[in-house]
Amino acid sequence: MSANLTVERTEGGPDNGSGPPPVRRNKHDRGNPAFKGLSHLALFVWALTVILPILWTFLASFKTNTQIFTDPLGLPSSISWDSWGRAWEKANVGTYLFNSVIVVACGTAGTMLLGAMAAYVLSRFSFRGNRFIYTLFVSGMVFPVFLALVPLFFVVRNLGLLNTHLGLILVYIAYSLPFTVFFLSAFFRTLPVPIAEAAMIDGASHTRTFFQIMVPMAKPGLISITVFNVIGQWNQYLLPIVLLAGDDKKWVLTQGIANISTNAGYQADWPGLFAALTMTIIPALVVYLIFQRQIQAGLTSGALK
């Protein structure tokens, strides 16, 4: 890639203003075929570095142990789904996937409900302590979760929630609230006031105004943050290995996969590992292909605020 960079520079003229800049009309400049070709080459090479490791994993799930390591770059000699069956049944990928879906579905739903409620009240009502509560929520964004790790473990344990999905869900909700409240408060502040007031004058209660008027109006913001939270909670690794370590029937996908990879060597079942890995990546890939724009917007929304 560095080679491309150098060539691109000589093609494009001096870049640091040393010497007189070549006078060019933008027509010519835009159509420079050498620059275009090299751009595409660089982009293509990076695309390959992203796709190939993933593709290799897919293919390796169909190989045999020996084939994987004696001929790492070869194609599988035959398509056999055995390893997929082993991964799903014996390595419990099915269970982990199900657990992840439960935890993330409840975690995100809870986060969005409580986050939207808090954000709405904090952004649209003035009362004593409003500023303080808002700051309390938002300050959670600056603390690294590792600082809280030890006490958090004991809080969850003392509540009897260690090794339970409920405990993990509540912790996910709690740690997703700072960003959710921060983002949604900003969003609710931009919504027009008169509509909500009109609803109130027509006799709607505060709660009804919130659910039937404000939530629908806030839909774009809610979708972005839902996507953000789903991906964040789905990919969480630290909290499950600390809070669910003791009961492998309750493990979520990330910790299950990491554990399978530790065991793959002992059990000499590498195709099984790659099948498990493939089963983890495919749902993410499918969801990504369908909701690509929302996902990109949702994940970058934090940075663009």
Add this chain to the structure above:
Amino acid sequence: MRMPRGGARFVISFLALPIIIYVIFVIAPYLQAFYLALTDWKGITASPKFVGFKNFEVLFSDSVFWKAVLHHGILLLVLPLVTLIIALFFAFLLNMGAGTKGVRGSRFYQAVFFFPQVLAVAVIGVLFQAMYRPDKGGVLNGLLDLVGVEPIGWLTKPNLALWMLIAVLVWQAVGFYVVLFAAGMASIPKEIVEAAQLDGCSKGRMFFQVTLPLLWDTMQVAWVYLGIAAFDGFAIVQVLSVDRGGPDGSTTVLPLEIWRNAFTFSKYGYASAMGVALFVLSLTFAVLTLRVTRRERIEY
């Protein structure tokens, strides 16, 4: 909106549950961490005993701690720099400068580049175990074998391992920043770009003197994000490195040591002290970055 009838009750009913959950699971643990850091708490049965700053004395003479701090320093320099340079380069190629329409396939490239961002770091760590295998069975070494190079112990050589982990983090992060910067570049007004082109501005100069200054805000956010990531690294080191942080501590990071001290050695007080150290380091970084990078904002 002022507080019309029934307002107070409504406010309380909407805030109660979020605040209770947040205080129990977030605020209380954070506050306790500062206290636990001053105790010698080691187990579940014994109650914590106050020992003042002893944990910190031990910490500052612990070579593992300094190794981890050094690794955060390296991450802090290398991760943002390399990621941002690659991402800016690709974003620039995709936009062919700024304000103009993107190259053909721009959407496709952005979609592919971004994909690793939606995968869990733990999953990516497992994925790269196969890439980095030290024998000819690994993908990288298999490729080297084609050109007759002996296999390299990517993760088993102490002076190489950390760099290979950083490479994975860069691999995952680049797409996110390409999308971010490409969006920023696309929103640069066409007139500015065309004016520069009419004045005979070359592509390179356009990049450094037009695109970059106008992207400054986005760059700053990106730098903070990657800086925060540099103080983490837990999942990738825990999953991918040899012996979790090895070989011989050459890839360890503070989050990993916190986790290990707490949940393997049951040194809860000591782990909390490490947590406080990590907090101070990352806070210092955030404050410094905001100070140093503050600049006049260019309105357009």
